[in-house]
Every structure is written in structure tokens, then in C-alpha cells.
Amino acid sequence: MARRRPTPTPKQMTAALLDAAQVAAVMVDGDLAGRIVSERSWRYIRTPNPKYRFMTGDYYDVDHASFLLMKKTLLRLGRLAGFPCGTSLWLPVPGAKGQVSCVVQNGKLHRYYRFGASNQPTPPEMARCLKTGRVVAAPADRDYVTVLAPVRDSLGDVVGVVELCAASPGSRALAPAWS
Amino acid sequence: MASPRFAMSAFGEWTAHDPRGNPRAVDGRPEPLGSPVGLSAPRGGYASFRLVVRGRGRYRLSARIGGGLAVDLYRAWYHRFRKSGQPDEYWPDALVPVAPGAALELPDRDNRVPGQKVQEFWVDVFVPAGARPGEVAGKIALRAGAAAGAGGDSVELPIRVEVLPARLPDEPAVAMDNNSYGCRWLPGMYPRRFSAARGGGELAFWRTSIELLHHYHRISREHRTVFHNLGYGHSGQMDPIYAPRLSGSGRRLELGGWGLFDAHHGPLLDGRAFRRAAPGLPAPRQAPRPVWGVYTPINPDWPADYLWWKEPGYRAEFVGGLRQFDAHLAAKGWTASRIEFFFNHKKRYRWYEWDGDEQKYAKDNALHQAMIDLWEEATGRSRVRWVYRADASWQMKRQFEELGGHRNFWVCGGFVSWYRREIAAVLRRGEEVWWYGGYPPIGAASSAVLQNLWRTWARGLGGFCHWLAVSPGADPWFDCNGAATGPIYPGERFGIPGPLPSIRLKVLRNGIQDIDLLDSIARRRGRLEAVRRGLVRKVPIVLWEEPPAAARRLPPEDWDSENLATEHEPVMEALRSLAPDWWRVVRESALATAREVR
Structure with a gap:
């Protein structure tokens, strides 16, 4: 009979995610990240139409090849952890100071993404990651264990953040994406 | 002799009254039905009216009718609409079944309407398919106060029903669909039902979810509508009642652990679910039969891992997994309902790079085509009734051209009205065409719910998907938002562990019935x-x-609500120029046709 793997503690999970985040900081290509979202999409994210709130989503478009390459990289990074781990790429919204947008995500584990939101204020720990270029463990949370990795481009600039997110052992049941 | 404290009057189904007895302005001049109340119904169908009870105190209602007919009584709930700086408004919609002889009171303490003087009821008279044509008499009786025992008020309203010779077909001519997403909304609507199942652990949770979803199918079927429930979210993740378990990968991918999937889908696909009614509602009036169609768990990340997309491993997992899924359905004999190969994800939610649903960019067609190729490789020779469902909006014209010819089931957005010739060509190819939108809010005219039914049949389309029909809002009872996404209500606050119908659903059912009469009789005569x-x-x-x-000048990639000068979201904007009783011409035509049948 197969032996059940013991559930890792939050501390063990954080350690595993920190390791994966170090790999992400090396592997995730910031130039590729910058080619994913179309210019028109950024324009509508930055300046939504006040009358037609769905227009930003309607105009959202990505470069297929860049998106797919990034998604596969993130999927592989998520599997480094050894337990279910969601991975998302966040980029600052060009021309909108203090705002970030989720650009690629996998699975249902995500701490920051709000369904349907095209942008949101940068969470403090994400701002710290963007500013310092260091891996950051997010503060303890009832539902999630989260670590953030900086994404650099060929100029050495930090242009984004990878969120690695796992369900905390004591989390409430997490719904699929409908909720 | 003291005058009775109670009075009853009957009105046509398209006239609502507020709790003070005032007819609703958007419904036009009220249509009193007099006494006796004269009704006409085909065999296998319903005739309905609204009963307005005026009075004060306790009372009981009962109904009697001959000829094997049945009368169903429902108390209308007055939903409170809060108006900033104005008095609250109250309008009826949700319908609570009245058990025979149940104690009622006016004003109704539960509904908490200040100054309530009347109570509206919905009365359904059902004529069994085997009833004898001719006239049948019945009555509604009200006993008040001591008369609930003896010696108090007693008021009666006679009914006369003309049973028409025509028999309603079992299968409606158009599929009016109630759509929904996932099952995580159920515990919030039915906390007591889930609480009772808590001791059974996770399995009991899923079985309770399945039981409740079946009730939504049942209530939809009994109102001549269809129910759809999409399991997976935009991420591709889903709860275990929607898919078998996956194990292995690549060539060794295996589907197994079918228990919850089969418990959920089996009774729908072989019709067993329709042998009984949803709680509190009348016993089924139709013979059980399989559902019109179901969504499947198939999405970009199921059964294949999206990590392998565009690689040989994706094809191995997708085709291999789909063949196993198809073989399971075929082995179970689930071959009557449409099995919908459908992608619902949207790139705006950031999980995938292409739109499965309502695609805006023509370049995404190539990804649909790639998926179609895999699906056809897996199911091309199947006995299962597979259809490739595409919910098309911006790009529908191009999708018709580029993605047609694949057992297509098109569900089109509101732009469908621009493409008469193209739709005709698609229908000639033998493909199914529905369109989609929303229910009207409670505040719209009572007959507004018939507008999209009319457009569907009059355009020659096969159905209409109400994109969300089970979500009447956080507090539909005392702070109602119009419930445009929820004409089916949770019954738990009334002690009913299942869904409740509404006036909108009843008006829609009766309209579908009219269309079914016209369509079936005209079709038989070659005069459709x-x-x-x-x-x-x-x-x-x-x-x-x-x-x-703008739509003629620009490609769909550049269309938007502003340059098209129209909202394209599936929100029903009821035509206000129509007379509130505009459906009467359809009703009279249907009844006249039904009278001619021998």
C-alpha cells in the first residue's frame, strides 16, 4: 500500500517556494514578458472607458507565442515545489504608477488576482520585490503561502514579478475559478 | 348580514398588482377575467391566471376541478426594491407553492410589506394529455377566520376550462435555456440542506450538490425550458462532480473514478432524474426523457495538460483521454442528448492566450480549428451525439465561414440580427443555431420575458440561452436588484430544499406552449x-x-460598444414601445389553431 506523503508545514512550504522563486528569478525572461500584452490592451487597462466597463476586457489581446512560452515556463516552475502551486506573472501597468496587472496565470491558486480585474494597486510586498530585485516571502495568510520572484530583462531592470502561491494547510476550501 | 372581509378577483397573466392592489403601470390596463374565469388549454398543457385576494386576517385557499385536471396554487412573493430618497416599491415574482389547506394571512407577516391590502397568487391549471376535450368546471375557494373551521367568511371563484383537442408535443419547438456555472453557489443558497449533510463528509457535500443541480434540471423541464451547468472555470479547474479522475500522462493517461460524474450525469442522460419533481412542486407532468444536452469537462487543460500544448504529448493526452470519455458515454448508452465540445475560457482572465468564448480576434480561429481536429480524431466515428458548441459574437460571420461543417452548435450573441443570410446558410447546412442574452428584470413589463422567445422562433432559430438564471442576488427578498440573472429562486427560506419558480418563468412557459402549438400543428400541415x-x-x-x-467599415477587432453605439453585453433591454399585451396575437392564433385540430 502506498504511503501517504505528510502534509508540509507552512514553514516547509515557504522554504520550497523560496527555492523555486530563486529558479524563477533566473529563468523567467523579462524581455519575453514585455512582448506578451498588446499596446492597445495596455492603453485600455491604463484608461478604461468610463461608460463601457467591459471594453478593457474586450480589447485585451496577447501575442500567442510569447504568452505560451511564458505560461509553460511558469507551469514548470510551479512543479518544482512538490505540492500544488499556482504561478502568475505580474507586470507594472505602463504609465500608471503603482498599478500592476496579472498577465499570465496557471491553476486556481492565486493570492492577488481578483476575477475580471485588469489592474490593481501594487501590494506592498510586490512593490518591495520590484524595487529591491530580491525574492520576497509574502506575509502569513490564512489561505495562502506566497513567495514573489523578481523578473529581469536584458538591461538588468526588474520589469515584473512571478507569484508562486500554494494553499496553506489550514485554508478554507478553495473554489475553482467561478467564485 | 355582514359583508365578507375577503374578496377574490382574477386577472390575466400579464398584469401584476402591487401589495396595495394597484396594477403596475408598465403592464398597461389590467385585464379582469370576470366570473367564472374562462380559460383555454391544450391537452398536456397549462392555462394560468393571477388571483388577487383582498382582505384582512387569516384564510385558507383551496381549489377543486373535474375532468382529471389539476390546479396548482402559488403565493407570489413581493420583492422589496429600495429606492434612494423614495418610498420602497414591492413587486411580485418568486412563487411559493401553497399546500392544500395551508394557513395564510393578510397582511403576510413573513413578507413584511407595510400597508399590504392584497395578496397575489399564480394559478396554474394543468390539463393531462389524456383529458377529454370539452368544458370542465372548477373553483377556487377561500375560507376565512372561523370559517377555516365553520361559520366565517367563504368566498368562491368559479373557473371554466375549455380543454382543447390539440395535444402539446413533449419536446418544445425552441429550447429556452437556463444557464449556470459551477456548483459553489449552492451552499450559500441552501445552508440548511448542506448543514444536514455535514456529517457525511466530502462525499455528502458533492452528493448534495448533485441532488440540488438535478432539482434545477427538473424545475426547468417542467417549465418547458432547458438547464445547463458548466463545470469548469476559466482556469480549466473544476469540482469532482464534473469529470472523472485523471491519472498517468502522455500515452499512459487514464480516466477513472467515474462515481461522482456518473451520479451527476447518468440520471440526466438517461432521463431517470425526471421521474420525480423538485421538492414542494407538483409531480412531473411529462414522461421522463434525457436532457437536451450537457456541457463536458473538456477544456484546454483537460484531459490534456496544457504544458504539452502544440507538442505530441498534448495530442496523445487529448485524443486518448477523449476516446476514453466517449467510450464511457457510449457504453452507458448515453447517446440521446447532445454532448457539447465547448470552450468557455477568455484571454482577458489571463489563463490562456486565446478566446474559447466570444472570440474577438480572428487569429484565435486557428486554435479552435486545432482543437476541432483533435476532437474529430477522437470522436469522428462515435455513436455519441457530439456537437461542437461555439458561443460566437464579434467574429460570428467569419466563424460561420471558417469553423462550420463540424457538427456545429452555434450560440450567437446579439449581433445575430445582422446576419440573416449567413444564418440561413448555416441552418441549411444542418447546424444548430441558438442565441443568447438575459432575462428581463422584475421591473420590466410582465410580457417582456416573451420577447426573446419570439425573436428565437420568428427567426427560425433553435434556442435561446439565458446566460445566467440561478442567481437572483444577495438578498432577492428584501433588497432586490431586479433579479435579471435569477428567475429561479432558492426555496430554503420557505422550508423547501430546492428551487422555486417565478412569474417570469411561468409567463415564459406559457409562451413556449403557444409556440409549440403553432409550430407542431403548422409543421404537420406543411405550413410552418x-x-x-x-x-x-x-x-x-x-x-x-x-x-x-462602424461594423460595415471596421473589422470586428476594432468594434466596441462606443463605435457601434450599442451595448453588446447579454443584458436584456426590453422594448418599451410594445403594448404590454403584445403577445395576445400569438396566444389567440395558437388557441385558434389548437381548436381546429381533430
Whole structure:
């Protein structure tokens, strides 16, 4: 009979995610990240139409090849952890100071993404990651264990953040994406 | 002799009254039905009216009718609408079944309407398929106060029902669909039902979810509508009642652990679910039969891992997994319902790079085509009734051209009205065409719910998907938002562990019934198109339009709500120019046709 793997503690999970985040900081290509979202999409994210709130989503478009390459990289990074781990790429919204947008995500584990939101204020720990270029463990949370990795481009600039997110052992049941 | 404290009056189904007895302005002049209340119904169908009880104190209602007919009584709930700086408004919609002899009171303490003087009821008279044509008498009786025992008020309202010789077909001519997403909304609506199942652990949770979803199928079927429930979210993740378990990968991918999937889908696909009614509602009036169609768990990340997309491993997992899924359905004999190969994800939610649903960019067609190729490789020779469902909006014209010819089931957005010729060509190819939108809010005219039914049948389409029908809002009872996404209500606050119908659902059912009579009789006589054309001339609803200038000048990638000068979201905007009783011409035509049947 197969032996059940013991559930890792939050501390063990954080350690595993920190390791994966170090790999992400090396592997995730910031130039590729910058080619994913179309210019028109950024324009509508930055300046939504006040009358037609769905227009930003309607105009959202990505470069297929860049998106797919990034998604596969993130999927592989998520599997480094050894337990279910969601991975998302966040980029600052060009021309909108203090705002970030989720650009690629996998699975249902995500701490920051709000369904349907095209942008949101940068969470403090994400701002710290963007500013310092260091891996950051997010503060303890009832539902999630989260670590953030900086994404650099060929100029050495930090242009984004990878969120690695796992369900905390004591989390409430997490719904699929409908909720 | 003291005058009775109670009075009853009957009105047509398209007239609502507020709790003070005032008819609703948007419903036009009320249509009193007099006494006796004269009704006409085909065999296997319903005739309905609204009963307004005026008075004060306790009372009981009962109904009697002959000829094997049945009367169902429902108490209308008055939903409170909060108006900033104005008095609250109350309008009826949700319908609570009245058990025979149940104690009622006016004003109704539960509904908490200040100054309530009347209580509206919905009365359904059902005529069994085997009833004898002719006239049948019945009555509604009210006993008040001591008369609940003896010696108090007693008021009666006689009914006379003309049973028409025509028999309603089992399968509606158009599928009016109630759509929904996932099952995580159920515990919030039915906390007591889930609490009772808590001791059974996770399995009991899923079985309770399945039981409740089956009730939504049942209530939809009994109102001549269809219910759809999409399991996976935009991420591709889903709860275990929607898919078998996956194990292994690549060539060794295996589907197993079918228990919850089969418990959920089996009774729908073989019709067993319809042997009984949803709680509190009348026993099924139709013989059980399989559902019209179901979504599947198939999405970009199931059964294949998206990590392998565009690699040989994706094809191995997708085709291999789909063949196992198909073989399971075939082995179970689940071959009557449509099995919908459908992608619902949207790139705006950031999980995938292409739109499965309502695609805006033509370049995404190539990904649909790639998926179609895999699906056809897996299921091309299947006995299962697979269809490739595409919910098309911006790009529908191009999708018809590039993605047609694949057992297509198109569900089109509101732009469908621009494409009369293209739709005709798609229908000639034998493909199914529905369109989609929303229910009207409670505040719209009572007959507004019939507008999209009319457009569906008059355009020759097969169905209409109400994109969300189970979500009446956080507090539909005392702080109602109009419930445009929820004409089916949770019954738990009334002690009913299942869904409740509404006036909108009843009005829609009766309209579907009219269409079914017209359609089935005209079809038998080879006169369907002539009958349709004749009615189209009489109903002042525009069916087909020229696209606006921007749509002719620009590619769909550049269309938006601003340059098209129209909202394209599936929100029902009821035509206000229509007379509130505009459906009467359809009803009278249906009844006249049904009278001619021998």
C-alpha cells in the first residue's frame, strides 16, 4: 500500500517556494514578458472607458507565442515545489504608477488576482520585490503561502514579478475559478 | 348580514398588482377575467391566471376541478426594491407553492410589506394529455377566520376550462435555456440542506450538490425550458462532480473514478432524474426523457495538460483521454442528448492566450480549428451525439465561414440580427443555431420575458440561452436588484430544499406552449413558414437589422460598444414601445389553431 506523503508545514512550504522563486528569478525572461500584452490592451487597462466597463476586457489581446512560452515556463516552475502551486506573472501597468496587472496565470491558486480585474494597486510586498530585485516571502495568510520572484530583462531592470502561491494547510476550501 | 372581509378577483397573466392592489403601470390596463374565469388549454398543457385576494386576517385557499385536471396554487412573493430618497416599491415574482389547506394571512407577516391590502397568487391549471376535450368546471375557494373551521367568511371563484383537442408535443419547438456555472453557489443558497449533510463528509457535500443541480434540471423541464451547468472555470479547474479522475500522462493517461460524474450525469442522460419533481412542486407532468444536452469537462487543460500544448504529448493526452470519455458515454448508452465540445475560457482572465468564448480576434480561429481536429480524431466515428458548441459574437460571420461543417452548435450573441443570410446558410447546412442574452428584470413589463422567445422562433432559430438564471442576488427578498440573472429562486427560506419558480418563468412557459402549438400543428400541415410569416407581419418586433456603419467599415477587432453605439453585453433591454399585451396575437392564433385540430 502506498504511503501517504505528510502534509508540509507552512514553514516547509515557504522554504520550497523560496527555492523555486530563486529558479524563477533566473529563468523567467523579462524581455519575453514585455512582448506578451498588446499596446492597445495596455492603453485600455491604463484608461478604461468610463461608460463601457467591459471594453478593457474586450480589447485585451496577447501575442500567442510569447504568452505560451511564458505560461509553460511558469507551469514548470510551479512543479518544482512538490505540492500544488499556482504561478502568475505580474507586470507594472505602463504609465500608471503603482498599478500592476496579472498577465499570465496557471491553476486556481492565486493570492492577488481578483476575477475580471485588469489592474490593481501594487501590494506592498510586490512593490518591495520590484524595487529591491530580491525574492520576497509574502506575509502569513490564512489561505495562502506566497513567495514573489523578481523578473529581469536584458538591461538588468526588474520589469515584473512571478507569484508562486500554494494553499496553506489550514485554508478554507478553495473554489475553482467561478467564485 | 355582514359583508365578507375577503374578496377574490382574477386577472390575466400579464398584469401584476402591487401589495396595495394597484396594477403596475408598465403592464398597461389590467385585464379582469370576470366570473367564472374562462380559460383555454391544450391537452398536456397549462392555462394560468393571477388571483388577487383582498382582505384582512387569516384564510385558507383551496381549489377543486373535474375532468382529471389539476390546479396548482402559488403565493407570489413581493420583492422589496429600495429606492434612494423614495418610498420602497414591492413587486411580485418568486412563487411559493401553497399546500392544500395551508394557513395564510393578510397582511403576510413573513413578507413584511407595510400597508399590504392584497395578496397575489399564480394559478396554474394543468390539463393531462389524456383529458377529454370539452368544458370542465372548477373553483377556487377561500375560507376565512372561523370559517377555516365553520361559520366565517367563504368566498368562491368559479373557473371554466375549455380543454382543447390539440395535444402539446413533449419536446418544445425552441429550447429556452437556463444557464449556470459551477456548483459553489449552492451552499450559500441552501445552508440548511448542506448543514444536514455535514456529517457525511466530502462525499455528502458533492452528493448534495448533485441532488440540488438535478432539482434545477427538473424545475426547468417542467417549465418547458432547458438547464445547463458548466463545470469548469476559466482556469480549466473544476469540482469532482464534473469529470472523472485523471491519472498517468502522455500515452499512459487514464480516466477513472467515474462515481461522482456518473451520479451527476447518468440520471440526466438517461432521463431517470425526471421521474420525480423538485421538492414542494407538483409531480412531473411529462414522461421522463434525457436532457437536451450537457456541457463536458473538456477544456484546454483537460484531459490534456496544457504544458504539452502544440507538442505530441498534448495530442496523445487529448485524443486518448477523449476516446476514453466517449467510450464511457457510449457504453452507458448515453447517446440521446447532445454532448457539447465547448470552450468557455477568455484571454482577458489571463489563463490562456486565446478566446474559447466570444472570440474577438480572428487569429484565435486557428486554435479552435486545432482543437476541432483533435476532437474529430477522437470522436469522428462515435455513436455519441457530439456537437461542437461555439458561443460566437464579434467574429460570428467569419466563424460561420471558417469553423462550420463540424457538427456545429452555434450560440450567437446579439449581433445575430445582422446576419440573416449567413444564418440561413448555416441552418441549411444542418447546424444548430441558438442565441443568447438575459432575462428581463422584475421591473420590466410582465410580457417582456416573451420577447426573446419570439425573436428565437420568428427567426427560425433553435434556442435561446439565458446566460445566467440561478442567481437572483444577495438578498432577492428584501433588497432586490431586479433579479435579471435569477428567475429561479432558492426555496430554503420557505422550508423547501430546492428551487422555486417565478412569474417570469411561468409567463415564459406559457409562451413556449403557444409556440409549440403553432409550430407542431403548422409543421404537420406543411405550413410552418406560412404561419411564421403571417405572425411576423402582426408582431411589431424587428427581427433583422442592418449592421451599423462602424461594423460595415471596421473589422470586428476594432468594434466596441462606443463605435457601434450599442451595448453588446447579454443584458436584456426590453422594448418599451410594445403594448404590454403584445403577445395576445400569438396566444389567440395558437388557441385558434389548437381548436381546429381533430
